[in-house]
Amino acid sequence: MAGLTEDRTRGWFRGARETTQLDLTTGAPAGAQPTRAIGGTHATVQVDRDQLPGVAAAEPRTDAFPAAEPVVRTVEQHLDLILAAAPTPxxxxxxVLDAQGLLCAEHVVSSRDLPAFEQAALDGYAARASDTVGATPEQPVGLAVVGESVAGPAEPSAIGPGLAHRVTAGAMLPTGADVVVPTVWTDGGAVxxxxxxxxxxxxxxxxxxxxxxxGDxxxxxxxxxxxxxxxxxxxxxxxxxxxxxRPRIAVLCAGNELVDVGTTPGPGQVVDVNSYALAAAARDAGAEAYRSGIVPRDRRKLVELLESQLLRSDVVLIAGTFAGGGFDLVQEALAQLGEVTFAQVAxxxxxxxxxxxxxxxxVPVICIPGEPAAALVAFEVFVRPAIRxxxxxxxxxxxxxxxxxxxxLLSPLGYRQYLHGQVMRHPDGGYVVEPVGGGESGHDAALARTARSNCLVVIDEDVTExxxxxxxxVMPMLLGG
Amino acid sequence: MAGLTEDRTRGWFRGARETTQLDLTTGAPAGAQPTRAIGGTHATVQVDRDQLPGVAAAEPRTDAFPAAEPVVRTVEQHLDLILAAAPTPxxxxxxVLDAQGLLCAEHVVSSRDLPAFEQAALDGYAARASDTVGATPEQPVGLAVVGESVAGPAEPSAIGPGLAHRVTAGAMLPTGADVVVPTVWTDGGAVxxxxxxxxxxxxxxxxxxxxxxxGDxxxxxxxxxxxxxxxxxxxxxxxxxxxxxRPRIAVLCAGNELVDVGTTPGPGQVVDVNSYALAAAARDAGAEAYRSGIVPRDRRKLVELLESQLLRSDVVLIAGTFAGGGFDLVQEALAQLGEVTFAQVAxxxxxxxxxxxxxxxxVPVICIPGEPAAALVAFEVFVRPAIRxxxxxxxxxxxxxxxxxxxxLLSPLGYRQYLHGQVMRHPDGGYVVEPVGGGESGHDAALARTARSNCLVVIDEDVTExxxxxxxxVMPMLLGG
Known part of the structure; x- marks a missing residue:
């Protein structure tokens, strides 16, 4: 359980260095001297992947806190692990009405013919094709109308030469008839x-x-x-x-700072928004989501809660597992129930x-950050594909x-960056996008901005500018409007 | 109640003449001599709108059944009537979780600051900016670490000059501190x-x-x-x-030929598919759909059923009102409850x-054809916009x-034609489409083909070829896959 013993104060920042050093839109480390120059005016700065310092290449630790090396993964590696483990319920x-939007899991073979019987395709006169030979508007052929058939349960009927039935669309065709003459190609006679x-x-x-x-x-x-x-x-x-x-997904949130939406937060406290937002996102992705809310702060109760969720869930999703004071408790409970690896994903x-x-x-358990905007990004990147x-x-x-x-846009070297943005159609065709954040530091958590976004901008690991x-x-995330 | 007295045997076909005369993809009236030549090899044959014979220009009736002239409308006129009458629930x-996918009907003004308190944006050291003046990696400034703050409920703390607190992201900032120094810009010292x-x-x-x-x-x-x-x-x-x-929509189906899905259809009978398909389509469009199924064949019971639906519905949708033998009964019941105009829409x-x-x-009542593919087209054209x-x-x-x-593709002059089709991306960019029907006559009702379609092809009134x-x-109608 390597990941469970990580040094939380420092270990996560080593690989994350590039991220924290840069104000992501201005390039200036917000008041500090830049640690590397931001080059050029190229549309896109590409870096040779072989030259990447890489998140694994951090220098040896020098601080006093012994800790296991963090597991380091690319986005794809982490996603692959999750997808490989996603169960197939x-x-x-x-x-049938409840099946709407789901995928059929059987080959439905018909034991019936559709239509079930020979029928009129439109309103008109059922007749025999041989009786219409030579008919024209100038020289119509006269037939005796000897019956009428409407759509609905009917006794079989029949016509012979020179005879016709009035029929409505869907009516059973009389035996002997092999055409329906549309009313407009007749004089509409009744007898x-x-x-x-x-x-x-x-x-x-x-x-x-x-x-x-x-058999079809x-x-x-x-x-x-x-x-x-x-x-x-x-x-x-x-x-x-x-x-x-629909896969069943339990949504839990951890964090000492969290209070439920009904409670007015005291000093240092914030409302749990993730359990709502992630349950909504999971439903939107097609899952059946159970919002469990804030996990208990008692380890025994937490283990019991997790055990009960495991019984009814295909996947457990926990936000904020490694945030603030809730850290050890949740990680200990997870360690008691199985094997969970915390990884630094680039x-x-x-x-x-x-x-x-x-x-x-x-049962797979996916732990994502507790910071709301980061939680929604992690949902998009790892959880939504698993649900699908x-x-x-x-x-x-x-x-x-x-x-x-x-x-x-500036992006930390070696990291795939996801920015909430607004994408619009360009007047000259194509699309234009801008990030919803103003680029000020420390605003990753800005909910109001996230709510204004309609897409994620994805900047590759080797692009810094x-x-x-x-x-x-750009990954549009459409909401109805 | 003009529409209720229409001649059902003939009146509908007069304006529909062009439609029934043409096999819609080959142009040949399936075995009959063509009634007008299909001209040219232009990509699109446009006809001067002023020259259109028009659906209202049918010749005077000559048959023996006196009937009111049918009301004639364009697609837009009929749609406008429906949209103008659509109630605003x-x-x-x-x-909040149940509100997902709906539109907010209030201005939600915050009575709180978000964040509620000054906090660290990331893990590091809370300090005073004035203490960091001149600091560089070569000449670091030393501060005494006198406390630690993690995210969560906290007593207010404070630091003075020369002091720092270790903090985690989200932790309340000590009074006196005005910066957070990311751990990576320090030596990570504990004391x-x-x-x-x-x-x-x-x-x-x-x-x-x-x-x-x-106030925001x-x-x-x-x-x-x-x-x-x-x-x-x-x-x-x-x-x-x-x-x-979500608007509440009652879905009913009429037709003497209909039996419920649980019943094996006898001679002349067909399974009611519309109440299922239309309820599904209504849900997909965002409505709450009540599937009432096949209407009773007793007028008093039918009126009672309609009355009960009116109480709980924002809109009543009836498919097949004017098909076969169910015609008079349903129209009579509707006439008893209000005013319904049957129109011939181009x-x-x-x-x-x-x-x-x-x-x-x-309460608005929308009546659409009973033929399943036509019902789904009418739903798209008239009902879905009203739901939205x-x-x-x-x-x-x-x-x-x-x-x-x-x-x-051939299309009847004066009619807007909707064909179920399959649209694909073209290898060279753009889209390519083909109708799912093979073009044989009488196949409007082909459910299997409709089920293979992913779009409607829309051909304007003045285009015949x-x-x-x-x-x-092309109107793509996306289903998840």
Whole structure:
């Protein structure tokens, strides 16, 4: 349990050095002398990856606190660990309406023909094609109208040569009829009808099995279930369907400073916002989220809480595990229940992340930073893809677009940086983006700014500067409006 | 109640003539002689709107069934009527997590500063900027570490000149301190610390109210509520928020031919798929949908059912009102409860649409075709925008894109045509689209094809032909995958 013994005061900052040294938009270390020059006016400063000092290349520790070396990972390495461990919940049977938005987990084969019987495709006259030979508007063919069929339960009927039935769309076709003459191609007669066009057999007739035949796949395994699939399932007689269920995710928050939203925070206290925001984000990603709120500050109670969550969850998500005074308690409880490795991930914000498995079933536990903006970034980067994987989705990641940066962006070398931004369509086409933060130091936690953002700007590890007008990768996070 | 007395056998087909005459992809009226030549090889055939025969220009009726002239409308006219009548449900208070995806209906003003107190933005040493003057890595300034503050409830502390406190991110800053020196800019000392940089006052300090000050708007009226807004609401102490609620929509289906999904259809019968598909589509659009299923075939019971739906619904949606044998019964029941006008809307599929108001409160009722693919088109065109309007959304319509048509498309003159299609990204950029139907006649009802579509192709009223390679408007309807 290497990660559990880390030095929390210092260890995390070694690799994070570049991050803390830079004011991320101005490049100046907010009042201190710059520790390296920010070069050039290139749109994008690229650094040879082989030349990267690398987060693992920190100098030997010199302070007095002995501690295990922190585990160091790239974003991809940490994500891969999480995705590899994401369980695949067993498919469940749901009522078709409850299956909406989920992926089908069975091959639904039709035991019915759709349509089930030969029927009129529109309102008109059921007739025999052979009777219409030579018919034109000038020389219509006259037929005797001997019956009427509307859509609905019906006794089989039949017509012979020279006869017709009035029919409505969906009505069962009389035996002997092989065309439906649209009303507009007739004189609309009630007793005798003049047909003004010659029709080939089958015209405006829906044949049994035209849409789906017995044995056809109605809905294939892996299909996302939307209104049209629900239609089709109902049509083949299915009111329930096997689907990949929503993964159940328990959302907990740790931190001595936290109070629940109903409590007015005292000195040094802040409201727990993460359990709300992360539960909302998890639902938005397709999970069933259980908000457990702030974890108890008693180790035995905390272990009991975690154990109860393990029973009903596919994944446990904890924010703030390594923040402030709650640190040891939560890490100890986690250590008691399984193996959790705290790692320094080469990203900003939130370089400290953890992942492990708890309990007899090895339920994955993902620990993310407690700082709200960093928590939402970590959710996007690590948790949302895991939820989508558990849902069975093939596309785990948000679509990204390239956007023109409206202002200079600086990024710590060796870290993938995620900035909350606002992306807009550019008048000349394409997109333009700017970060929502003003670039002042210490504002990672700015909730109001995060709430104004509609995207994450992603700046690669080897890019330290994006000039105004340079291209950056943007991950739009659409909210309805 | 003009529309209620229409001749159902004939009246609908007069304006719909162009539609029924054409096999929509080949242009040939499936076996009959073409009634007009399909001209040219232009990418798009445009017709002068002034020259349009127009749906109102049908010749005088010659048959024996006296009937009121059908009301004739464009898609926009019918939509405008519906949108103008869409009620704005009163805002309701919801728990913040239940507000997700809805629009805020109040101006949430903060009565708190966020942060609430001056705090460290990161781990390090709280100190006085004046003590760091002249500090460099070569000539560090030494300070005595006289305390430690972690995030969490705390008694106020203070430091004087020459002193420092170890602090963690989020910890309350001691009085007297005006900077936080990141650990990496020090020697990390526990009793004495060597500071290696000169800091201006305020560096790495989060000031009270930096993010949100007392009196600031935390969440503005009309903002969509997502995870970040939920964060902000919780942070200002709100566990409930006033929102525009999901409109409640009752979904009913009429048609003598219908049986519920649990019943094996007999001769002439088909499974009710619309009440499922439309309830799913309504939920997907943001409504709370009540699926009532197939309406009773007894007029008194039907009126009772409608009355009970009016009490709990913002909108009533009925599919199949004018199909087959259910026609008179449903129209009579509607006439008893209010005013409903059946109109011929210049669109394909589904030219017959109806709209009216029922009951004392004038609850809007939208009647759409019963043919499943046409019902889903009508939902997209008329119902989804109304639901979004009731939700308070500004963007009522799906985004459209221009796509290259992979094959020839024909469209009836004077009608806006909607085809279910598959749109894909073109290897050379842009999009390419093809209809999911093979173009055979009588296949509007093909559920399996509808289920394979991911967009609607929209062909304007004055366009009769789109050649392969021509541009068409496409409305992507994304499903997760």
């Amino acid at each position: 067993d498919p469940i049977q749901l009522a 005798h009808v003049g047909v003004q066009a010659e029709l080939v057999p089958g015209t405006y007739v829906r044949h049994a099995g035209d849409d789906v035949a017995v 796949t109605a809905v294939a395994e892996g299909s996302p279930i939307g209104p049209a699939q629900i239609s089709l399932l109902a049509a083949v007689g299915r009111d329930r369907v096997l689907v990949h269920p 990203m900003h914000p939130g370089p400290v992340q953890a992942f492990g498995r708890l309990g007899r079933d090895g 994987l558990m849902l069975g989705k093939r596309q785990l990641f948000r679509r990204t677009v390239q956007a023109v940066s409206a202002q200079q 994006v000039s105004p007008g340079g291209l950056v990768t | 009163d805002p309701i208070q919801l728990a 004495h610390v060597g500071v290696q940089a000169e800091l201006v006052p305020g560096t790495y300090v989060r000031h009270a109210g930096d993010d949100v000050a007392v 708007t935390a969440v503005a009226e009309g903002s969509p509520i997502g995870p970040a807004q939920i964060s902000l609401l919780a942070a200002v102490g709100r566990d409930r928020v006033l929102v525009h609620p 669109m394909h599929p589904g030219p017959v649409q109806a709209f009216g108001r029922l009951g004392r409160d004038g 309007l009731m939700l308070g959304k500004r963007q009522l319509f799906r985004r459209t894109v221009q796509a290259v048509s992979a094959q020839q 789109v050649s392969p390679g021509g541009l068409v408007t």
